[in-house]
Amino acid sequence: QVQLVESGGGLVQAGGSLRLSCAASGRTFSNYRISWFRQAPGKEREFVVATTWTTSSPLYADSVKDRFTLSRDNAKNTVYLQMNSLKPEDTAVYYCAARSSYTSDYQRAANYAYWGQGTQVTVSS
Numbered sequence: 001q002v003q004l005v006e007s008g009g010g011l012v013q014a015g016g017s018l019r020l021s022c023a024a025s026g027r028t029f030s031n032y033r034i035s036w037f038r039q040a041p042g043k044e045r046e047f048v049v050a051t052t053w054t055t056s057s058p059l060y061a062d063s064v065k066d067r068f069t070l071s072r073d074n075a076k077n078t079v080y081l082q083m084n085s086l087k088p089e090d091t092a093v094y095y096c097a098a099r100s101s102y103t104s105d106y107q108r109a110a111n112y113a114y115w116g117q118g119t120q121v122t123v124s125s
């Protein structure tokens with residue numbers, strides 16, 4: 001199995017930027033596909049971005065497209081989520097998640113077996 005640890009969250013003003021990291025340990029990192037989800041208070045966990053076996057580029061939720069960028073450093077076993085032009089509605093706990101098998105429903109949280117502990121992102125207006 002793989003262990004995931006997120007970092008990089010914090011408090012930022014609207015329009016600002018943050019970079020989240022998801023460090024993986026355990027099994028071979030390249031065998032997994034990493035995604036990010038977020039969960040705001042009182043809301044369900046929401047898909048943010050996914051990497052898949054069938055596309056070369058990450059797949060983003062419409063709400064973050066053109067503002068968030070996912071990158072991956074296999075040598076460091078780390079995935080990064082660069083978040084720009086942050087909005088108050090981006091406030092949430094952000095989780096990275098990993099799966100080792102293919103699914104077409106990459107936006108469904110239940111399809112991910114491995115999760116980090118989450119990191120809080122707060123965007124003030």
